[in-house]
Amino acid sequence: xxxxxxxxxxxxxxxxxxxxxxxxxxxxxxxxxxxxxxxxxxxxxxxxxxxxxxxxxxxxxxxxxxxxxxxxxxxxxxxxxxxxxxxxxxxxxxxxxxxxxxxxxxxxxxxxxxxxxxxxxxxxxxxxxxxxxxxxxxxxxxxxxxxxxxxxxxxxxxxxxxxxxxxxxxxxxxxxxxx
Amino acid sequence: xxxxxxxxxxxxxxxxxxxxxxxxxxxxxxxxxxxxxxxxxxxxxxxxxxxxxxxxxxxxxxxxxxxxxxxxxxxxxxxxxxxxxxxxxxxxxxxxxxxxxxxxxxxxxxxxxxxxxxxxxxxxxxxxxxxxxxxxxxxxxxxxxxxxxxxxxxxxxxxxxxxxxxxxxxxxxxxxxxxxxxxxxxxxxxxxxxxxxxxxxxxxxxxxxxxxxxxxxxxxxxxxxxxxxxxxxxxxxxxxxxxxxxxxxxxxxxxxxxxxxxxxxxxxxxxxxxxxxxxxxxxxxxxxxxxxxxxxxxxxxxxxxxxxxxxxxxxxxxxxxxxxxxxx
Numbered sequence: 001x002x003x004x005x006x007x008x009x010x011x012x013x014x015x016x017x018x019x020x021x022x023x024x025x026x027x028x029x030x031x032x033x034x035x036x037x038x039x040x041x042x043x044x045x046x047x048x049x050x051x052x053x054x055x056x057x058x059x060x061x062x063x064x065x066x067x068x069x070x071x072x073x074x075x076x077x078x079x080x081x082x083x084x085x086x087x088x089x090x091x092x093x094x095x096x097x098x099x100x101x102x103x104x105x106x107x108x109x110x111x112x113x114x115x116x117x118x119x120x121x122x123x124x125x126x127x128x129x130x131x132x133x134x135x136x137x138x139x140x141x142x143x144x145x146x147x148x149x150x151x152x153x154x155x156x157x158x159x160x161x162x163x164x165x166x167x168x169x170x171x172x173x174x175x176x177x178x179x
Numbered sequence: 180x181x182x183x184x185x186x187x188x189x190x191x192x193x194x195x196x197x198x199x200x201x202x203x204x205x206x207x208x209x210x211x212x213x214x215x216x217x218x219x220x221x222x223x224x225x226x227x228x229x230x231x232x233x234x235x236x237x238x239x240x241x242x243x244x245x246x247x248x249x250x251x252x253x254x255x256x257x258x259x260x261x262x263x264x265x266x267x268x269x270x271x272x273x274x275x276x277x278x279x280x281x282x283x284x285x286x287x288x289x290x291x292x293x294x295x296x297x298x299x300x301x302x303x304x305x306x307x308x309x310x311x312x313x314x315x316x317x318x319x320x321x322x323x324x325x326x327x328x329x330x331x332x333x334x335x336x337x338x339x340x341x342x343x344x345x346x347x348x349x350x351x352x353x354x355x356x357x358x359x360x361x362x363x364x365x366x367x368x369x370x371x372x373x374x375x376x377x378x379x380x381x382x383x384x385x386x387x388x389x390x391x392x393x394x395x396x397x398x399x400x401x402x403x404x405x406x407x408x409x410x411x412x413x414x415x416x417x418x419x420x421x422x423x424x425x426x427x428x429x430x431x432x433x434x435x436x437x438x439x440x441x442x443x444x445x446x447x448x449x450x451x452x453x454x455x456x457x458x459x460x461x462x463x464x465x466x467x468x469x470x471x472x473x474x475x476x477x478x479x480x481x482x483x484x485x486x487x488x489x490x491x492x493x494x495x496x497x498x499x500x501x502x503x504x505x506x507x
Contacts, residue, residue: 023226024219028212031202031233034240054469067212068429072422075380079401079421123242124249139250142236143243148204149309149343159309159343163200171196173239174232175189 017062018050025070032074046073126176130169137165138173194218195228199236208303209429293321296336299449301428309343310350313428315369317448324348336448337369339425342382355409356392360385366399367424371444378404380421386414430472436465439486443499446482450475453496461488461501 018025022043029039049069059065127135127143133155140151141162148166152159198215201207207215219226239246296302296314304312307324314320318336323329326348331340333354342350342361350361354370364382369375377386379399386405387396394412399405404419423433427445434442440462443454449472456462468485470478479490479497487502 021216021220024216027219027226027229027233028202028215031199031236032205032207034203034237061213063216064209064213067216068209071212075422078381120242120245120249123239123246124253127239127246128250128253138239139247142239143247143250145243147309147344149345152309153345153347163204167193167197167200170199170232170236171192174196174228174235175192177235177238 012051014050014053014059014062014065015047018047018066021063021066025066028067028070029074033077042070042073042077045077046070049073122177126173127169129176130172134165134169134172137162138169141166142169191222191224191228192232195225195232198229199232203236291321291323293319295319298451306343308345308348311341313339313341315427315448317371333368333370335370337367337371337427339365339367339380339428341365353389356389357386357394357407357409358389360387365425367421371448373409375407375409376404376424378419378421378424380425426469427472432470432472433468434470435467437467438462439464439466439499442466442470442482446470446472446475446478450478454479454499455496456499458501461499 025046026036026039026043029042030036033039033042046066046069049072050066053069127138130138136155137151140146140154141148146154148159148162151166152162155162198218201211202215219229294302294304294312294314296316296318299316301316302314304314304322306312306322306329308329310329312320312322312331315337318338319334320336320338321332321334323331329342329345329348329350331350331352333352340350340352340361342364352359352361352368354368354375355373357375359366359368359377361382361384364379364384366377366379366382366384368377377384377399379401381401383398383400385396385398386407388394394407394414397405397414397416399416402418402421403416404421404424405414405416407414420433420435423435426433432442432445440456443456443462447453452475454475464486466482466485468481470481470485472478475497479499482488483490483502488499489502491498491500
């Protein structure tokens with residue numbers, strides 16, 4: 001019975017795996033929540049969660065477990081925000097558009113990058129040169145904030161096609177702007 | 180050689196963009212998350228390509244309004260400066276008009292599809308609208324995607340609904356004498372033995388009496404659970420930890436102060452050998468804890484750590500009894 005309350009030992013293999021994967025997990029969070037600062041924060045929270053986890057939670061696949069807990073940490077955060085009065089702005093929106101929202105805008109390095117007119121012109125030109133369908137999907141989703149499903153409905157195409165268009169657009173834009 | 184190298188670079192960029200888009204959509208399952216991790220770790224260049232794509236995605240998200248405006252102005256470029264605002268509005272109106280034309284009413288008769296899971300079976304169903312249903316063991320439900328609404332009838336069992344946002348087509352779940360209405364959210368619905376529970380993880384859902392039934396309607400927010408006994412007017416809303424309720428999807432059952440009888444009812448959906456409690460006092464004993472659902476013996480052993488029980492086995496099943504109090 002005593003092992004129920006036993007804390008994880010100092011050489012907890014799960015924590016070691018976490019530390020190895022930390023950069024990957026930060027990327028995971030950054031893509032899911034749209035903010036690097038928040039991602040670092042969530043990665044730290046994940047560490048605490050893992051270190052204090054219920055020992056009855058065993059892991060056949062530790063990496064899967066870590067990502068599962070990571071997803072829960074994000075759900076927790078979203079719920080906390082909703083409770084804190086972030087209104088019923090759906091998690092998807094919170095998760096997605098937080099960069100554009102005022103409460104986190106001050107920490108978005110992206111804002112600084114586009115503050116220069118020249119950078120903005122590059123962004124616009126790169127987007128304008130995308131093939132029409134690709135551009136439309138990218139615009140509806142990424143720029144105007146519609147979900148994949150909504151974009152699919154507006155365009156009258158499948159969600160899969162929307163994903164393909166947005167993915168191809170992002171690839172093209174990265175190749176062009178990323179140098 | 181040069182061209183092979185470029186091809187590799189291009190493929191990497193393609194993978195990176197695809198991962199960013201998939202992650203941002205938020206529909207990444209556990210297996211995919213592990214695949215994502217493996218891809219990142221496979222080569223430092225993969226991680227770099229991902230960072231580049233993510234940075235571009237973030238820049239566009241942050242500059243969304245400015246870029247949209249500039250794109251609209253570009254399209255209207257020949258116009259004199261003074262008419263810009265008017266043209267921007269015009270362009271939007273045109274886009275809206277196109278949207279109306281492009282979305283025709285598909286009058287094809289919608290068909291209901293029934294999904295059933297057996298004991299111990301879990302299943303993920305992806306619907307054509309982008310919604311995902313995770314079915315727990317012993318569940319039966321049917322889905323109809325019509326052009327005016329998305330309808331699910333939950334005959335029995337438990338499922339987590341991750342509903343794609345679609346303002347025009349509400350997502351309606353009929354569960355006995357209650358109907359749950361959704362716009363876009365994630366939540367768990369459980370209907371077993373005349374008891375209905377709805378737990379919201381994200382977004383908001385409405386639970387109201389189905390046609391012909393009486394009672395009050397409720398709007399549930401994240402972290403709330405509604406409990407209802409079918410046929411009764413009474414409904415209760417309590418605070419809960421949604422991620423715990425949804426834990427069954429990863430083989431984890433989380434309980435806080437729940438009667439052992441309910442826990443056993445859950446376990447009996449997972450294993451073919453039934454567990455029984457004859458002692459009503461024991462069945463009503465509240466328990467709290469986390470149970471990994473792997474094999475029945477191990478689960479019962481873990482259960483014995485949470486509540487003092489002894490087990491009697493036969494071919495007909497396992498009977499749980501109160502353990503003789505020791506040290507008293």
